[in-house]
Amino acid sequence: MRLNDRLVYHGQFLFRWRSYLPLALLLIAAPVFAESARMEAWVGDEAFSAWVYFCILVSFSGQLVRCITVGYVPVGTSGRGTKEQRAECLNTTGMYSIVRNPPYLGNFLAMLGIVMSLMVWWFVLAFVLMYWLYIEWIIWVEEDFLAKRFGAAYDKWCAVTPAFIPNISLWKAADLSFSFKTVVRREYHGLLAIVSAFLCAKSILDLGVKGQDLQQWVLTDRIEIYLFAAGCILYLVALVLTKRTRLLTVSGRS
Secondary structure, eight states: OHHHHHHHHHHHHHHHHTTGGGGGGGGGGGHHHHHHHHHHHHOHHHHHHHHHHHHHHHHHHHHHHHHHHHHHOOOOSSSSSSOOOOOSSSSOOOOGGGGGGGHHHHHHHHHHHHTTTOOOHHHHHHHHHHHHHHHHHHHHHHHHHHHHHHHHHHHHHHHHSSSSSOOGGGOOOOOSOOOHHHHHHHHHHHHHHHHHHHHHHHHHHIIIIIIOOHHHHHHHHHHHHHHHHHHHHHHHHHHHHHHHHHHTTTTTTT
């Protein structure tokens, strides 16, 4: 197999499994929680809690990026499929006018907040490096596909639009209006994933590593529990509306 073919093969593999590869971070998570407990003891409970709340906002900013992206995209643009790449039209407006890969930027911020919440600097660094390595490969394969599909139009867009760090000055309004229904239909999984991750991380840290009493933990860590409960309610409502009705279906949207 030629080197280029091998690169394409591995890139397509990463594309198919891109939703699950970040779970590889769990392989190095065991020592992270012990270090996080030491950091919490060092900075104090109030400072650590304030830091966690800030990290929650970072993760929600990533979800916001995804919501703004999805809310304006028309049908036929590349979507969430994992089997193959599909794109009937090239989207260069909305979030795509300021950055070429807004969904991956949103994913990065969402996961970054979760990783940062443990306050372990080398874990954050490991995540950033791991994410960059695997997402760069995925983007390379996607861009190769889009370049072949759209030719000069794609090259012109790439020449002025950054790949990952947004340039707000390039913003071009989308042709379509924002669709809240489309956002709910496509992004309710992501919100639940974020609040579940924060609750899981905090419970492992407090109950598993620090050995807190469950009743005490429930009383002192209400924010994570309330967010998780709200996320579950929103998830169930959106799931029923998506699977049982056509209320969230919007014509001309992905």
